[in-house]
Amino acid sequence: MNVDRKLLEQIKKKVQEELVKREAESLEYWLNELQKVYAKGHQTLPELKSDLRQFMDRLKNRIQTLKTKGL
Structure with missing residues (x-):
């Protein structure tokens, strides 16, 4: 059961890291798009x-x- 629990924690951590990475990429994209609007003057x-x-x-x-x- 400990091995399963450790594996589950590793998977959970990996998924969480991937979610954070994707959210950051998405926010960077939309920030860049908003900056383009702002830069139009x-x-x-x-x-x-x-x-x-x-x-x-x-x-x-x-x-x-x-x-x-x-x-």
């Missing part, structure tokens, strides 16, 4: 709002895809 508020709306729509689409297809 919008001249008017409507321009900024338009780009922010597009950014939010992309996030919503990705979330919906993950919820429905898991990909």
Whole structure:
């Protein structure tokens, strides 16, 4: 039983590490995308709002895809 428990702990640790790694990669990607919006140097508020709306729509689409297809 100890071997099974040790193996289970190793697997749990490996899965947790992979989840953290993937979450960090995802957050880095979306931060980079948001920085692109910020770097555009919008001249008017409507321009900024338009780009922010597009950014939010992309996030919503990705979330919906993950919820429905898991990909």
